[in-house]
Amino acid sequence: MTHWAYRPTHRGPARSAGRRPAQRPDQGPCGSGRGPLQSPTARHRNGTGRVAGMGGVCDGPPAPVPPSEAVGPPRTSRTRCRTVCVDPRVRPSGQRPAGAGGPAGHAGWPMRAVSVWRNRDFMLLWLGNGTSLLGTNSARIAYPLLTLALTGSPVAAGWVTFAGALPNILVQLPAGLNADTRNRRRTMAICQVGGLATAAVLVTLGMLDVTWFLPAVVTLVFVEGCFFVFFQLAETAAIRDVVQEDQRPTALSLYEAQSHATGLLARAVGVVLYGVMRWLPFLANLGSYAVATLTLSMVDGRRMNPVDDPDTEDSTPPRGLRQGVTWLWHEPFLRITNFLFGATNVLWQCIILLFIVSSTQDDQPAWVLGLLLSSSGIGGLVGATVASHVANSVSPRRIFVLALWGWALCATAVAATHHPAVQGIAWFGVGGIGALSGVAVGLYRVDATPPQLLGQVTGASGILPNGAVPLGGLLAGYLLAALGSTTTAWALAGVMLALAVTGTALLASTSLSSTRSPKEEPLDGSRSTPLG
Template identity: 40%
Template structure:
């Protein structure tokens, strides 16, 4: 195997192309689920519940998925995930096409299953890369993985919303095809790994793993504050996402317009990934993280003032780009302060807070919009993000002063 280029690694390219395609399908239905719930019920709260069902598995299954990725055959786990996800999305497609009674509950159940599959897929794919690439190829391989999300968000949201406008069941059918394609690519992988997963399972106490990670986060001031700030900003971003969706839908815009506007986060993410290395080499990572909160605050001002689709698209795309740059900066800080032997458990503990906030934000956004309306929700989101930026600035400034 040519160690100089990841493009020569057939197994990795099969893994990446299959999972990237599956991720595109997932983001297609991720926008179709709340759109359909909003259309069927006319209630933003119902759309929020479906978004919650998609996101809450990241809170529930983060640690179990990590244990499975460490202790089980990763390729078998990925194959099983495709089968389970395929079953859920096919049931959703049938329910939508047949207009079955209790459609809202069926969508919520299918969304929960697909959200759960997404958690296990992500961690098992990351672990599988270590089995399929050489040490020399790992930097390129992980760069490919970093690009998956923004590309999938861009293509999946735009395509999902567009074909939803053709037929409501079509995004689920397309998602089923993506699962089948991913399953086929995984079957074609021939791993030479002789790794023994049983040897790694000697100490997998979930409680002990969580406690070890939480202890590191709690004792390191920057990790403690930044984790809380990320959780808070994730809640606000979820509110803004549903706000844009509801605002465009009630404004009479076609479904493809919703997909294009929300898909600009993927464009911003790709640009952010390209710029992140340059930015973090020139600006201290902690300053980048603090600046991201202020940048998000500034970008929410036009969203609070205007419902123009171009304004929403530009600002939402910029929010996605800032998010990727911020994530890279935070990763650099974490690697610097977290002891190497607890890195995985500590990141998992932070993920419980950050991903759990996404679920809470998706659910709360629906009720906030239903209770106070679009205009008040706009200004509430702006005020909340500004509060986070001010608090983070004060805390980090106090920390810097104390270290002098």
């Protein structure tokens, strides 16, 4: 058992030289009844109800001192207790102990209440991720173009695209388990260095013009995709480590906006760089990995260790890959929304191919199709901008139900007309609603999931939505070949309407377990079960 010592830091009247006030062994410094022999991971509560953790400071009223133990002049009513709980692992200066871990706000990791824009670690993560996303997405646009130019085979280009998407299905669960059981900063650093190495090998092989370039590029794209998934899940868990609870809506909204902004910019940057020089997008990707690795090296990784707090009831260590899936299945709101996200992603992939086929049949200019497809990204950027404000005042369940009906309206507008302006507005709405609902559900998932399972649950949540992308593209081709553009559009609108009705019915009696979710009445009108 670790012994505690308490170091008074009162700035009151001078005390007798060489003497300290006696302290009863059954009482903590703030009269909390916490003795000096308790566990260093335990917490004590002062008279104001505020909690001070390991290395924390009790900013409460002075503890009563028996007259027989009083030393020096009595403290006035204005003097407040500023007693530092000193643990052997905490330096006297209040610096964080090396090697200690835990999420933001965890005992031993007191955080200052600052804006997320002044949160150094978060901004370094965010800027590095944006740079890496821009380079990676630009390279992904250029991969099929390069393969087609070198081999002249559309089938080969398709295999390269498939290899880049396959890790989103295969390695979500292992990546989530890794994020929960390994230091997340170390994981992200390994992934960035690994991505940099694969990009360098790819550029080298391409410049050497080897005959076995196709199998090599398929393998390297798959490996880079695996590094990308491991990085993304580790970073999602790291957001919780570096930001306070009240900063999470803004932090997740910034990441959502960054995803849409880099997606839009990467399409243009990748094509332009490829037009200038065939290997320039991949050299830019190489540079983005270097910049992201540099910013990550400046992040304090000591708060990004796996959560292992024996004083919490949710501290059971992960037993395997199934634990995240099991937890997700037993959380009704996340289970239902995950299935609905997957189903709607299939529809969106079908609509994208519908736009391409309709544009070709109507002989529309290529720039019209480009603007039409980009409108969802612009809508997502707008939706992510307002998501943090909406998520703080509206329940995620209500947001998602409204999103379903908004999507149904947009799908109906796409089917009702082939005019690109109307379809662009509808597609803009799809992107905006998707960003808003994604932030709301993601914030709820971060708040409701036990810290030691966050990576696994996030990985399990990505299997269906990510797996729906290639399935949607495959299904769309058969639908358009069998039904034609107009009938397919109305069929997709009907399916979206059915999903809205089904989702509303399923979520009507579902309660939310997260304590920070805004209060609301159930959708069925009953008042018996308030939402968390």
